[in-house]
Amino acid sequence: xKAAPFDYSRPSSVKAxxxxxxxxxxxxxxxxxxxSLVPVLAMRLGRPSILVDINRIxxxxxxxxxxxxxxxxxxxxxxxDLLEQKHIPLLSEAAKWIGHSAIRTRGTTGGxxxxxxxxxxxxxxATALGATIGVEGPAGKRIVSxxxxxxxxxxxxxAESEIVTSVSYPVPERWGFAEFSRRHGDFGLVxxxxxxxxxxxxxxxxxxxxxxxxxxxxxxxxxxxxxTDARIAEAARAAAGDINVVSxxxxxxxYRVAMTEQFTLRALTQAIGNRMVGAN
Ligand SMILES: Cc1cc2nc3c(=O)[nH]c(=O)nc-3n(C[C@H](O)[C@H](O)[C@H](O)COP(=O)(O)OP(=O)(O)OC[C@H]3O[C@@H](n4cnc5c(N)ncnc54)[C@H](O)[C@@H]3O)c2cc1C
Numbered sequence: 001x002k003a004a005p006f007d008y009s010r011p012s013s014v015k016a017x018x019x020x021x022x023x024x025x026x027x028x029x030x031x032x033x034x035x036s037l038v039p040v041l042a043m044r045l046g047r048p049s050i051l052v053d054i055n056r057i058x059x060x061x062x063x064x065x066x067x068x069x070x071x072x073x074x075x076x077x078x079x080x081d082l083l084e085q086k087h088i089p090l091l092s093e094a095a096k097w098i099g100h101s102a103i104r105t106r107g108t109t110g111g112x113x114x115x116x117x118x119x120x121x122x123x124x125x126a127t128a129l130g131a132t133i134g135v136e137g138p139a140g141k142r143i144v145s146x147x148x149x150x151x152x153x154x155x156x157x158x159a160e161s162e163i164v165t166s167v168s169y170p171v172p173e174r175w176g177f178a179e180f181s182r183r184h185g186d187f188g189l190v191x192x193x194x195x196x197x198x199x200x201x202x203x204x205x206x207x208x209x210x211x212x213x214x215x216x217x218x219x220x221x222x223x224x225x226x227x228t229d230a231r232i233a234e235a236a237r238a239a240a241g242d243i244n245v246v247s248x249x250x251x252x253x254x255y256r257v258a259m260t261e262q263f264t265l266r267a268l269t270q271a272i273g274n275r276m277v278g279a280n
Pocket of ligand 1 (some may be wrong): 108
């Protein structure tokens with residue numbers, strides 16, 4: 001199948017891109033890396049009247065250290081560049097698991113965050129780190145926390161004609177990442193990311209719900225108490241108990257629950273095994 005006809009625009013500023021989206025009255029779509037949008041168009045699951053190509057907008061493709069210990073990643077930073085950066089090794093590890101090298105060369109941070117696939121790596125890591133998303137739209141600029149951005153599968157709280165311009169991540173004191181996929185390059189059946197930020201453990205789990213899940217009970221088992229192997233195991237069990245999955249073509253619900261416990265255990269052990277949280 002081929003995409004339905006559409007107009008094409010390549011603005012040179014965020015403001016011009018927003019104006020073009022506004023004039024399409026909700027019927028326009030941003031295109032960045034095209035790695036998720038083009039298949040959608042080709043299968044005619046979407047028929048936007050105009051594509052707004054943001055690839056030539058300057059200033060959206062850098063990775064910068066900003067105030068405090070925060071790294072701002074521009075919306076047009078490719079997964080391949082995220083893999084290479086040294087500021088936050090957790091981002092590098094997560095990027096390694098995204099598709100294959102051709103996809104990582106084109107796919108962008110802003111595209112992955114805005115597409116909001118519940119199995120995608122970057123939304124999970126953004127949630128674990130407590131990232132904030134820089135957004136610009138007809139009403140101006142705003143900052144949204146990752147916890148508030150993802151509202152459903154392929155659904156965000158972005159308003160019409162809003163564009164993701166950057167994602168800012170705190171540098172974590174410690175981190176862990178564990179993913180299970182059947183073949184290299186597949187979306188994860190279960191993806192777990194752990195980050196210790198400001199002495200507190202945050203956990204996010206992808207592939208087991210409509211959005212990346214934060215198992216708050218598991219976090220509270222670990223925060224404020226000395227971390228022991230027994231507590232880590234208890235937290236992993238609590239995380240698995242916090243998810244509500246149904247069986248699908250890829251895995252039964254029981255399998256995903258078991259994998260959630262196992263991979264949460266791995267990510268937690270990598271991040272905080274044999275350590276006292278906050279004692280770094
Ligand atoms: C075979 C294959 C395997 C893949 N495997 C994985 C995987 O394992 N893990 C994974 O995470 N991803 C995977 N992907 C998806 C890939 O990572 C995409 O690059 C990513 O999901 C979307 O980024 P993009 O820049 O390509 O966005 P696009 O495809 O250009 O856009 C995706 C959506 O986001 C919107 N959008 C894009 N940029 C912005 C922005 N700045 N502001 C607002 N809206 C925006 C678009 O309008 C569209 O709705 C795979 C893709 C393919 C084809």
